[in-house]
Amino acid sequence: MVATGVVVSLLGLLAIVFPFVTGVSISVLLGALLVVGALFHVAHAFSAGGVGGFALQVVLAAVYAIGGIALLANPVLGLVGLTLLLVGYFVADGVVEILLGVRLRGEAGGTWFVVSGVLSLLVAGLLWIGFPSTAVWAVGLLFGINLLSSGIALVFVGRRGTRTDTERATAV
Template sequence: MSSTSNPSAGAADEPLGSSLQSNWRPLLAAGVVVALLGLVATLAPFLTGLSIATLVGVLLIVGGVTQAIGAFRATGWRGFVWQIAVGAVTLLAGLAVFLNPVFGLLTLTLLVVGYLLASGVVEVAMGLRLRGERRSLWTVASGVIGIILALLLWAGFPSTALWAVGVMFGVNLLVTGLSMVGIALGARSLSEPVDTGVTPGVGGV
């Protein structure tokens, strides 16, 4: 009785692999563009931070208007007043950030400081709790670095607001773009034929 291989296992993995190998060029181009955007954002952090703050202001304005419209459409709802209040606060915050993006940039920097500090404390606590496990020291080190960055940003505030958000956003884009380029180049190497050194039709059995 001849043995047959299970085609379902290879078929499940084939579409993703073959698609990536045949479309590595668009992924490579997108990765290069994202990496270049990250580099530009890193080199011009203040303008990048202002752009992000302005975008946040626009999103808050849209969110406030949407909440108000939803409240007015829900006639007879007991939470109407609260919904209107939340929408008004969101709208005012969005207008404040949009009309004065430097203020929004200061607020975003404080949020970044709070995030780094909170995540750093959590990582240190988790690493100490899991001491003895593999890579627990890496978790503690990552948490300590986050806490140090938060303290440095806070110590230099508000001057750090001029570059912190833009630099972090740019570095994130740069790393993402480089990872996309790496994946595309890896897919390219898989799609290239392997030279076995055997001439077709010669040496076959």
């Protein structure tokens, strides 16, 4: 687990250093996944049962295919769309966390939900104010930060597990 954590952390650092390349890569990967998803919807259409189920699967396949091909054809424009989705996510997350924090007013953690919600809204605002230039770096940078923090967590968990195993072996 420690080795995996180190590799994930290094990938996170690379993503932070090269956020545009990371963002475009995510856009291409998402496009490819949508195209593959379209193929699965087409395959499922023949077993969906009934004309309505078949039609729904074909429509979904078309939406997936159009979205995937658009991302593959112009991943930079796709990155702009992903940045807008990211802004929307931060707005929704901020509102929900603030409402949850207000609802939990006086209880443990309520204040932290409000703080987290305000920070989410702040990030959304900063991304929106800087848009469209934020599209160049935001998705890649945030993905890199996520990878880095996940990798560090894996290293700590792996080291803790190793110590626990060593302590158990010593106790026996």
